[in-house]
Amino acid sequence: MPGPLEALQEMLGEAFRREAPVAEDPGLAARCAEHVKGNDRLTPAEQVDLYRRQFWMRHLGSLEEDYPGLRALLGAAAFEAFCRAYLQAHPPASFTLRDLGDDIVTFAEGHAGFPEGQEALCRELVRYEHAFIDVLDGAEPPPLDPARLAVMTEEDWGTARVVLHPLLRRFRLAYPVHEIRDAARAGSALPEVTLKAVCLLLFRRDLTMRWMEVDPLALTLLDALARGVPLLPACELCAAGLSEEETAQLGERVQGWFAHWASSGLIVNVAHIAPQDAVEALGGEVVPH
Amino acid sequence: MSPSEKPRLGLPDLGVGVGLRRKHHEHILTNRPAVDWFEIISENYMVPGGRPMVTLDRVLGLDYRLIQHGVSLCIGGSEPLDRDYLRRLKELVRRTRTPWVSDHLCWTRAHGVDLHDLLPLPYTEEALRHVAGRARMVQDTLEVPLLLENVSSYLTYTASTMTEWEFLSGVVEEADCGLLLDVNNIYVSGYNHGFDGATYVDAIPAHRVVQIHLAGHTNYGKYIIDTHSDPVIEPVWELYRRACARLGPVSTLIEWDEDIPSFEALLAEADKARAIRDEVERARAA
Numbered sequence: 262m263p264g265p266l267e268a269l270q271e272m273l274g275e276a277f278r279r280e281a282p283v284a285e286d287p288g289l290a291a292r293c294a295e296h297v298k299g300n301d302r303l304t305p306a307e308q309v310d311l312y313r314r315q316f317w318m319r320h321l322g323s324l325e326e327d328y329p330g331l332r333a334l335l336g337a338a339a340f341e342a343f344c345r346a347y348l349q350a351h352p353p354a355s356f357t358l359r360d361l362g363d364d365i366v367t368f369a370e371g372h373a374g375f376p377e378g379q380e381a382l383c384r385e386l387v388r389y390e391h392a393f394i395d396v397l398d399g400a401e402p403p404p405l406d407p408a409r410l411a412v413m414t415e416e417d418w419g420t421a422r423v424v425l426h427p428l429l430r431r432f433r434l435a436y437p438v439h440e441i442r443d444a445a446r447a448g449s450a451l452p453e454v455t456l457k458a459v460c461l462l463l464f465r466r467d468l469t470m471r472w473m474e475v476d477p478l479a480l481t482l483l484d485a486l487a488r489g490v491p492l493l494p495a496c497e498l499c500a501a502g503l504s505e506e507e508t509a510q511l512g513e514r515v516q517g518w519f520a521h522w523a524s525s526g527l528i529v530n531v532a533h534i535a536p537q538d539a540v541e542a543l544g545g546e547v548v549p550h
Numbered sequence: 551m552s553p554s555e556k557p558r559l560g561l562p563d564l565g566v567g568v569g570l571r572r573k574h575h576e577h578i579l580t581n582r583p584a585v586d587w588f589e590i591i592s593e594n595y596m597v598p599g600g601r602p603m604v605t606l607d608r609v610l611g612l613d614y615r616l617i618q619h620g621v622s623l624c625i626g627g628s629e630p631l632d633r634d635y636l637r638r639l640k641e642l643v644r645r646t647r648t649p650w651v652s653d654h655l656c657w658t659r660a661h662g663v664d665l666h667d668l669l670p671l672p673y674t675e676e677a678l679r680h681v682a683g684r685a686r687m688v689q690d691t692l693e694v695p696l697l698l699e700n701v702s703s704y705l706t707y708t709a710s711t712m713t714e715w716e717f718l719s720g721v722v723e724e725a726d727c728g729l730l731l732d733v734n735n736i737y738v739s740g741y742n743h744g745f746d747g748a749t750y751v752d753a754i755p756a757h758r759v760v761q762i763h764l765a766g767h768t769n770y771g772k773y774i775i776d777t778h779s780d781p782v783i784e785p786v787w788e789l790y791r792r793a794c795a796r797l798g799p800v801s802t803l804i805e806w807d808e809d810i811p812s813f814e815a816l817l818a819e820a821d822k823a824r825a826i827r828d829e830v831e832r833a834r835a836a
Contacts, residue, residue, distance in 0.1 A: 468601045
């Protein structure tokens with residue numbers, strides 16, 4: 262049985278989260294009047310409404326800041342409707358507004374209110390914009406020590422694990438959603454977005470968020486490296502299905518990618534791992550090399 | 551005289567500070583302006599890394615004094631204290647070396663939902679004992695003095711059996727903690743609920759006031775909202791003058807969180823506070 266303080270806070274907590282003014286619910290207005298005094302200028306329900314309005318203003322404002330692309334795509338009214346539905350389904354649970362969108366990707370997957378024909382685009386955009394939150398203030402690992410690379414022999418690469426930056430996010434997108442977010446943040450007109458497969462990396466460098474479009478094969482390689490597959494077996498995984506000519510060119514392409522990723526800070530370490538661990542990273546599949 | 555009986559609980563008067571806000575980071579790091587101290591919102595720096603933490607370390611590296619002020623402690627909540635929150639807060643305390651930590655005498659969450667607002671408590675014996683017990687626990691955990699701040703409120707409760715200042719005084723005495731007196735909040739709540747701010751200032755336990763807040767607000771006629779979006783208004787300066795006369799020199803902070811002005815304009819507001827403090831001190835000494 263909750264004490265008076267707990268019961269009061271529970272009752273008001275629910276009232277503050279209502280979408281409609283308290284006075285529209287006579288039962289709730291009566292309960293508010295039992296506990297809230299009111300004055301000669303405002304009724305108890307109106308006083309509670311001051312907090313209710315602030316609840317929505319604060320949380321809608323926070324989501325607007327975190328998902329500017331989606332807001333621009335949907336328009337203010339539809340975006341607000343989406344956010345209100347989300348906040349009703351997933352009320353703020355964390356002390357920090359930073360975590361407000363913790364469940365938004367899952368919610369968007371099941372949300373039926375996106376404009377017809379744009380459902381997949383909206384969901385991809387939510388997923389992309391949500392990734393910014395962790396990357397923006399994640400912990401920075403020490404940068405790659407060039408000396409680590411200098412001592413690597415060809416044989417070492419067979420079992421060496423390339424450690425990617427923990428804040429690197431990899432996307433295989435059906436739409437160029439990064440262009441929507443960029444335009445929205447710049448206050449520009451949104452680009453005409455049509456189906457166009459994009460492989461995208463999102464990362465932070467010098468405290469600034471950046472994205473990089475990459476070749477699909479490069480993303481396959483990064484996916485394998487992220488799973489802990491050593492570089493050479495990862496390259497062999499990439500080579501599967503390539504023509505003889507493409508396979509012959511792969512080494513040179515990987516070298517170029519690797520150099521670019523290293524200089525962009527996306528590789529933070531190269532670590533030796535035991536051969537058995539390398540096999541596990543391949544999902545138990547032994548790749549001859 | 552025990553620490554609890556000394557003025558400001560024996561804690562230092564730091565002069566007049568301003569809030570460290572993102573808009574001014576670059577200016578501060580580039581120009582290193584003379585500022586007595588900065589107040590940070592603790593929660594903005596309870597993150598693993600990125601720009602907030604780099605900026606924090608750079609500001610600390612310039613030897614500025616930082617004081618932590620929080621908004622999410624939920625000292626008046628009915629749920630157990632958030633241990634993870636306290637752990638992260640304590641980590642930040644170690645990093646900033648803040649001599650005290652402050653938060654609001656309010657509740658912010660209920661029934662698993664964080665409302666992210668500073669919600670007033672009913673002024674009852676039950677709430678007083680509840681909050682004081684939690685404040686003791688927080689203070690023991692953080693190992694630095696805790697100050698509780700009076701909030702601006704837009705409603706009062708039928709259950710209250712005492713005035714806000716009686717409740718505030720009772721909590722800080724029973725918890726043996728400090729008081730952050732927000733003079734603007736006194737004015738706002740006095741306007742909203744029809745009490746006299748001077749009575750409030752005269753009634754609080756003077757020796758427990760370790761810090762003062764000043765800010766602007768927005769008057770909607772029927773009520774005032776504490777928006778921190780404007781300069782301090784004259785009646786609030788008058789209340790501040792009264793507080794200085796009663797309390798002596800106390801660390802004072804100008805809060806400005808919406809429509810944030812240039813850093814120079816913010817410092818001009820701090821200079822006004824300093825001038826009042828100095829004037830009152832001269833009068834006391836004469």
